[in-house]
Amino acid sequence: MTSPHPAPAIVIDRVTKNFTLRHARSIKEMSVRALRGQRLSDRFRALDEVSLTIGQGETVALMGLNGSGKSTLLKLISGVMSPDAGSVLVRGRVAGLIDVGAGLHPELTGRENVFLNGAILGMRKAEIARKFDAIADFSGVGRFLDDQVKFYSSGMFMRLAFSIAAHTEPDVFLIDEVLAVGDPPFRDKCLDRIRELRGEGRTMVVVAHDIRMLVGLCDRGVTMRQGRVIFDGPTEEAGRLVREDRAARRAAAQAGTAAAPGVSGGIGDLGG
Numbered sequence: 001m002t003s004p005h006p007a008p009a010i011v012i013d014r015v016t017k018n019f020t021l022r023h024a025r026s027i028k029e030m031s032v033r034a035l036r037g038q039r040l041s042d043r044f045r046a047l048d049e050v051s052l053t054i055g056q057g058e059t060v061a062l063m064g065l066n067g068s069g070k071s072t073l074l075k076l077i078s079g080v081m082s083p084d085a086g087s088v089l090v091r092g093r094v095a096g097l098i099d100v101g102a103g104l105h106p107e108l109t110g111r112e113n114v115f116l117n118g119a120i121l122g123m124r125k126a127e128i129a130r131k132f133d134a135i136a137d138f139s140g141v142g143r144f145l146d147d148q149v150k151f152y153s154s155g156m157f158m159r160l161a162f163s164i165a166a167h168t169e170p171d172v173f174l175i176d177e178v179l180a181v182g183d184p185p186f187r188d189k190c191l192d193r194i195r196e197l198r199g200e201g202r203t204m205v206v207v208a209h210d211i212r213m214l215v216g217l218c219d220r221g222v223t224m225r226q227g228r229v230i231f232d233g234p235t236e237e238a239g240r241l242v243r244e245d246r247a248a249r250r251a252a253a254q255a256g257t258a259a260a261p262g263v264s265g266g267i268g269d270l271g272g
């Protein structure tokens with residue numbers, strides 16, 4: 001029997017992340033702005049005191065409008081980015097599909113990338129060799145395996161990246177919008193593989209805009225708005241709040257106003 005309170009796999013404690021928005025891209029632009037007394041850059045708060053604990057074996061959907069901070073939060077969990085304040089603790093091996101294909105090297109072949117990316121994701125050479133056929137089969141890249149991946153279509157690229165990550169047997173698996181890229185049969189295969197990983201008790205955090213898919217896949221939904229967690233509970237309810245935000249954003253756009261829920265407002269967001 002599973003415990004109602006699984007041991008934490010991810011603990012995010014009052015995490016804040018700021019980015020610098022540069023307004024001038026050239027020395028000329030900088031000079032013009034300086035002469036006019038305009039700012040050269042602004043600080044933008046992408047995450048604002050976010051706290052979240054995810055238990056081992058949970059499948060959590062991270063939802064919210066564009067710019068609400070989902071991807072930034074996944075990057076902090078994966079360790080590719082560090083918080084400006086607060087802490088992120090992750091137990092076990094993390095594999096992520098965060099920036100699709102970011103781990104694939106365009107000049108290398110699919111085969112070489114399986115070994116390189118597999119190693120980056122923490123697999124030993126013998127383990128990759130043992131799983132190579134399964135990775136190649138799952139990706140469906142077939143006869144293109146010995147071509148450089150820069151010649152792959154975006155779908156093939158994503159399939160190979162997903163296949164490598166999904167065979168690393170991670171304790172924590174992070175998935176960002178990759179399911180939106182693939183063709184429907186591959187998407188179903190990915191969903192089956194995610195369910196399999198879930199059945200093996202792995203922890204999963206999934207970011208996607210397809211609310212219906214998330215409701216079918218995840219035990220728990222977290223809704224973000226302007227860098228903050230505004231809801232954490234049943235996935236349906238989390239999704240309902242996102243639909244509300246979408247409707248408000250549409251209404252605001254029609255009314256011609258700039259401010260809508262969850263839409264990043266730059267420096268103005270910092271205070272409120």
Ligand SMILES: Nc1ncnc2c1ncn2[C@@H]1O[C@H](COP(=O)(O)OP(=O)(O)OP(=O)(O)O)[C@@H](O)[C@H]1O
Nearest residue numbers: 019020046064065066067068069070071072073264
């Ligand atoms: N490297 C960066 N430099 C500057 N600003 C950034 C950077 N990465 C993200 N941001 C900004 O931080 C905010 C949050 O971005 P993030 O990508 O986390 O949102 P998101 O909820 O994942 O959005 P989407 O659904 O569009 O992927 C956005 O306003 C974005 O423009």
